[in-house]
Amino acid sequence: MAAPSRDQALSLFAAANNHGDVNVKLSSLTQAKDLLLSLDPSLSADLFPFFLELQSSPESLVRKLLIQLIEEIGFKAADHSPALVSILLTFLRDADPIVVKQSIVSGTNIFCNVFMEMIVQFQQYGKVERWLEGIWMWMLKFKDAVFGIALEPGSVGIKLLALKFLEIFVLLFTPDNSGPERSTGEGSTQAANISWLVGGHPLLDPVALKSEANRTIGILLNLLQPGANLPGCLTITVVNWINKRL
Template sequence: MENCSILIPVLLGLLRDSDSVVARESIVSGTHLYCGVLEEMALQCHRRGKVERWLEGLWIWMLKFKDAVFAIALEPGPVGIKLLALKFLETYILLFTTETTDSDRLVAEGSRRLFNISWVAGGHPVLDPVSLMSDANKTLVILLDFLWSPGSLPGALMIAVVNWL
């Protein structure tokens, strides 16, 4: 995990690769890393009451990854890449939603551990649960806005958004 700070900038660059397979795999790999870094931060915060500095730095990179994937989801582009970007949005929303009773929905795809936003204690400058949940709610509104805007998404993406919601 400590060496991921070298990998994340590369993933960010690959998000805009001209080969859509490379861009899609970058989103998939970045999604797994995002979930892993979040889980590790929450565990450190929960167990030790603090997060190691290198992990906080890695989280900053993951926030840049999140912003880049959000941009891909919102701008025109190949359907396959947008589908994975929207899947990342779904994962993001589920990670920071507390009111679900279906424990399977709390597991990020490919993750072996359950993550629950309640693991994150308040008062940490990087992992603020209120801010994270608020941002997840804003992301949900973005997905809902897609449904209200006819033609905003091609048919396959519209069906995927409806299924996720």
């Protein structure tokens, strides 16, 4: 049964890459993802390169869906997750704003999930698996890139999402003594922050992480300086968020 599924996945990837109808491309990509996750990992490993080829698709809707699927796949493809996550960095510089926005949204969710998974692994086993450390290294590069987007001229809509990432970044790395969960203000829940950290790990150093959070708050404050020329709606966003932190 495995071989036909694998062959079907290859056929769907080919359709997602080459079909002339964008709706067929989107449907094929979704079906291919479902098959990819249903196969035994040992059989699906050589299919991921076909998945990665879609990052060069000329259709922005296909690239956007690819980002959403990368987020959905998450840790189910642990050995390939670093390569999948690296695509997010490429799409942060995409020519289409909808692709950039989706990359920031999905990247933010992955960043939070990776951080939580690292905490859980360290709490349970006293270590973090190497593949997860690899993803975290990519997520730190993602963080630096999004910080750059927040600080440079560009689309207001994209910058709003970048500023939201900065807000969540600070929440993750600021001790919270009120409990293990807190609202992020948009109906979602931030499931962990450095208050959960017990013991020491090179990548999970509470002192260093808190310092990063404080540095980020400084960046946000600098955005409010007269010479920053921040658009009005972004200024209101930053002021409201900083007021919540005081």
